[in-house]
Amino acid sequence: MSSNRTFRGGVHPLHGSHEGKAPTRGEAVRDYIAQTVTILMGMHLGAPSTPCVQVGDHVKLGQPIGEPVGFLGLPVHASVSGEVVAVGPVQSVTNPSAMAVTIKNDFKDEWVPLNPLGDVETCPADQIVPAIKAAGVCGMGGASFPTHVKFAVKEGQYCDTIILNGAECETHLTCDHRLMLEDSKRIVDGLRAAMRALGVKKGVIAIEDNKPDAIEAMRKAAQGREGVEVMPLLTKYPQGGEKQLIHVVTGREVPTKKLPLDVHVIVLNVGTAKAIADAVIDGRPLISRITTVTGHVKKPSNLRVRVGTPVSDLIRECGGYSIPESDVGKVVMGGAMTGFPCPHDRVPVAKANNGVVVYSQREAVELEESPCIRCGRCIDACPIGLNPCKLKYLCDAGDMKRAGEENVMDCVVCGSCSYICPARRRLTTSFKAMKDKIAAEARKGKG
Amino acid sequence: MAEMNTSLGARVETALTTKNPALRLALGACPLLAVATRAASSLGMGVATACALVCAALFGAIFGKITPEKGRLPVFLLICAAFAGAAHMVLQGWFPAVSEGLGLYAPMIAVSCLFLGGAGRIGEDGIGKALADAVGMGVGFICLMTALGAVRELIGCGTVFGAAVLPAGFEPMLMLAMPAGGFLALGLLMGVCNAVSGRNKKKGASA
Amino acid sequence: MNLHLSPAPHVHSPQSTRVLMLNVIVALLPCVIAGVWVFGFAALATVLVSTVAAVLGELVWQALTKQKVRVDDLSAAVTGLILGLNLPAGAPWWLAALGGVFAVVIVKGLFGGLGDNFINPALAARAMLLASWPKYLTHWPAPAGVDAVTAATPLASPGSYTTAQLFLGRIPGAIGEVCKLAILIGFVYLVVTKTISWRIPVAMVASAALCGWVLGANPVATALSGGLLFGAVFMATDYVTCPMTVPGQWVYAVGAGLLVAIFRRFSVYPEGVTYAILLANISAPLLDRCFRRRVYGHEKGEKA
Numbered sequence: 001m002s003s004n005r006t007f008r009g010g011v012h013p014l015h016g017s018h019e020g021k022a023p024t025r026g027e028a029v030r031d032y033i034a035q036t037v038t039i040l041m042g043m044h045l046g047a048p049s050t051p052c053v054q055v056g057d058h059v060k061l062g063q064p065i066g067e068p069v070g071f072l073g074l075p076v077h078a079s080v081s082g083e084v085v086a087v088g089p090v091q092s093v094t095n096p097s098a099m100a101v102t103i104k105n106d107f108k109d110e111w112v113p114l115n116p117l118g119d120v121e122t123c124p125a126d127q128i129v130p131a132i133k134a135a136g137v138c139g140m141g142g143a144s145f146p147t148h149v150k151f152a153v154k155e156g157q158y159c160d161t162i163i164l165n166g167a168e169c170e171t172h173l174t175c176d177h178r179l180m181l182e183d184s185k186r187i188v189d190g191l192r193a194a195m196r197a198l199g200v201k202k203g204v205i206a207i208e209d210n211k212p213d214a215i216e217a218m219r220k221a222a223q224g225r226e227g228v229e230v231m232p233l234l235t236k237y238p239q240g241g242e243k244q245l246i247h248v249v250t251g252r253e254v255p256t257k258k259l260p261l262d263v264h265v266i267v268l269n270v271g272t273a274k275a276i277a278d279a280v281i282d283g284r285p286l287i288s289r290i291t292t293v294t295g296h297v298k299k300p301s302n303l304r305v306r307v308g309t310p311v312s313d314l315i316r317e318c319g320g321y322s323i324p325e326s327d328v329g330k331v332v333m334g335g336a337m338t339g340f341p342c343p344h345d346r347v348p349v350a351k352a353n354n355g356v357v358v359y360s361q362r363e364a365v366e367l368e369e370s371p372c373i374r375c376g377r378c379i380d381a382c383p384i385g386l387n388p389c390k391l392k393y394l395c396d397a398g399d400m401k402r403a404g405e406e407n408v409m410d411c412v413v414c415g416s417c418s419y420i421c422p423a424r425r426r427l428t429t430s431f432k433a434m435k436d437k438i439a440a441e442a443r444k445g446k447g
Numbered sequence: 448m449a450e451m452n453t454s455l456g457a458r459v460e461t462a463l464t465t466k467n468p469a470l471r472l473a474l475g476a477c478p479l480l481a482v483a484t485r486a487a488s489s490l491g492m493g494v495a496t497a498c499a500l501v502c503a504a505l506f507g508a509i510f511g512k513i514t515p516e517k518g519r520l521p522v523f524l525l526i527c528a529a530f531a532g533a534a535h536m537v538l539q540g541w542f543p544a545v546s547e548g549l550g551l552y553a554p555m556i557a558v559s560c561l562f563l564g565g566a567g568r569i570g571e572d573g574i575g576k577a578l579a580d581a582v583g584m585g586v587g588f589i590c591l592m593t594a595l596g597a598v599r600e601l602i603g604c605g606t607v608f609g610a611a612v613l614p615a616g617f618e619p620m621l622m623l624a625m626p627a628g629g630f631l632a633l634g635l636l637m638g639v640c641n642a643v644s645g646r647n648k649k650k651g652a653s654a
Numbered sequence: 655m656n657l658h659l660s661p662a663p664h665v666h667s668p669q670s671t672r673v674l675m676l677n678v679i680v681a682l683l684p685c686v687i688a689g690v691w692v693f694g695f696a697a698l699a700t701v702l703v704s705t706v707a708a709v710l711g712e713l714v715w716q717a718l719t720k721q722k723v724r725v726d727d728l729s730a731a732v733t734g735l736i737l738g739l740n741l742p743a744g745a746p747w748w749l750a751a752l753g754g755v756f757a758v759v760i761v762k763g764l765f766g767g768l769g770d771n772f773i774n775p776a777l778a779a780r781a782m783l784l785a786s787w788p789k790y791l792t793h794w795p796a797p798a799g800v801d802a803v804t805a806a807t808p809l810a811s812p813g814s815y816t817t818a819q820l821f822l823g824r825i826p827g828a829i830g831e832v833c834k835l836a837i838l839i840g841f842v843y844l845v846v847t848k849t850i851s852w853r854i855p856v857a858m859v860a861s862a863a864l865c866g867w868v869l870g871a872n873p874v875a876t877a878l879s880g881g882l883l884f885g886a887v888f889m890a891t892d893y894v895t896c897p898m899t900v901p902g903q904w905v906y907a908v909g910a911g912l913l914v915a916i917f918r919r920f921s922v923y924p925e926g927v928t929y930a931i932l933l934a935n936i937s938a939p940l941l942d943r944c945f946r947r948r949v950y951g952h953e954k955g956e957k958a
Contacts, residue, residue: 011667013663013665013667014665020665171665243950243951247950253950253951254950254951255951255952256949256950256951256952258951325655326655326656328655328657329656329657329658330657330658330659330660330664331657332662332664334662336662336663336664336665337662337663337664337665338662338663339662339664340661340662341657341658341659341660341661341662341664342657343657343659344655344657345655345657357664359664361656361658363664363665364657364658364660364664365658366658366660367666370671370724370727370768371724371767371768371769371770372769373671373674373729373768373769373893373894374769374893374894374898375674375893375898376893376897376898376899379898379899379947380900382947383950384949384950384951385947385948385949385950386947386949387898387946387947389898407949407952410949410950410951410952415662415663418662418663418666419663419665419666419667420667420669421666421667422667422669422670422671422673422674423670423671423769424666424670426661428661428662428663429661432661
């Protein structure tokens, strides 16, 4: 099942230990339902939703509690039934004051009335995208882009291929892997729904070849489904990066500053496809997701948790920390290459949080930067073809003009250069800061 | 008049230190690298250049006043060539050994960048200022040439002004007698001077 | 719980600067052992002196200039070791020591330290020693047990040694360069540990042998004589002074090999590896500018 389909550049983090996936890839998904959930209003890219419930309100499962704001807005739904106990800012992974609604679970799991569209092959195609939007579906691979916006085909644009991203190239994570094994049919249903929504003839499910069982399962599920094929890819980070995936699958490159639709492609995570299927077939909003909990926990697992579950609950469900609490050095939301470090372990899980990884103090200590030895490893590793070594000097010097000329805005912040650098230079961090600075400057210029 | 004097004195000092032609402006590097391998010949070259420079500056300033602007450069070059030629003949006549040591570089004083460096300003300054500049540059050049020549002679040959000063077991570092060694020695010397003046500046700023 | 908030990535490649340098040191050990086997313990003394001098030189320089002392990255040790292996066995101790200090202070430290030197420090030091005290670097001790004090190297008198002698190293020459077997062991180690790519050494030796053949030399003898193999494996591959891009490395290596062949055939010195690599070093930044990778989503050569 091995494949040599890949892109140029990239790295092999934790290659000796199966990309850090060994402890959880055999762990079937378990359900965990929290007593209290803190549901963030800003779980998607775009403006946070506005809470539309008040403290003391009783909410049912799937009831909208946040109303969408703006073009990239998405509704937010109650992930448990029960009583609203707080509405106000809380600490999220990246934001110290993120608006959230806290609900105390009454464990009745009473659904609001739902509007199922029924079978994905026969339901009215024009109602699929509105259903996706109403269900609050956003990209579940990490970037959390509102899914219905991806389907907004502009005048003159068209889409001929939908790619399902099952590469799961990030280290440690196995949630997509388990999903593909355990819910393969739903994933294909979601893909078919997406294809029908835009009249697309070709759907490709791309999976790294370190998951032969998932490839097998998806092939079986795709059998007899119109236009759906499974494509094994070489195991290499960042194989699941949108730009890399499009290039590998279609041979097309997304021109700089353009979107995948400009090359007639839409990329969806397999988790997103499952959420689409739930939204279309059952009319169910996105209220739960699978999260991999691994690293220094007693029982590394894949948990299906309600959106808004605190990380500390996940860790307790996995038997707690396997090292003394004082030795816990970092709790990261996501994989090792792109995950965000948590300021404390009570932050809530959002729609796009695919994993929680616990590191020890020794593993978490920030390595000291030393002089660049010009080995060129970063240049070889960059999946985009940038010159990180040179770019780092420009970014650290704050030279926005020349950093722009060296195409810093094309950086996908995959972390490959920082990972590979023998001098431990924090290249990606510098590029991210420069990208934010240039973007902020551009916004300022506009308005 | 007193003010005039201090400003002229300051001008000499500037030309000698912070605007030292060879050390700071990297002018006149050709003779530095090629000739300054022995203390004696360096001194000779330095003195000859300095004399020619002072005379050229004096006459350049005089003629600069009466020459139209477009004609100044050729006129000045002629003056330089005349005095450089004179210096060369003086060397040949009275110091044949030094002249021999300098070889082709003695007549080439005429096209030394030291002169051309000053050519652009001809006629702008008064005679006094031009002379002050030339004296400062000349003395600075002599000092540097001699110092570099002495160091290169010492390490490259084990002698200073021809006299053996190092123990017999010393094995001279031949590279310093070659142009490559000249670059190295000049670079190091410039570095040391920058470091020292940088430190002085810091002290001045903090005081 | 004291949580760190350092940003992603949270794992790093195990290959740190220090590990890479250590790999080079390990790869050089066969050459040291072979050198001792061929020339006796005088060889070991020379190598040790230059290594210690380089490390101490870097230590003192960084302390004096109030920089963070980074001798533990082992780069100075590698420089000293390579320089020592480039010298004849039994070279005066002061020669080896001076070379080591020159390499790390003048060539490396003054230009900004590790990563900022524009030519290979060990090679520049060797070139300096060769220019300054040529008699020590042009007279090669004969292998121990051979009944002669100094002898002509294979380059000075081609055809006087068999291919086996050239390969195993019972020939006069610099400590590290004589035993090609030891160099090849080091090369394989470096490639297997992914410390260097095979590209530069293979391209440089092949180019030198081919060009030498065109100019009338025996290609096998060209490859096995003098410091070509040692230079190609350990010095031309110096990260700091070789190009960073793959096409740049090809041009660099082929060019260096070409220069070796030309210097050996036409210059007054029998050997030309040192100057060939130094010249190639200088071209590296230009080659990196010529051969840039195309950026994803951009046309070739397009600017933002």
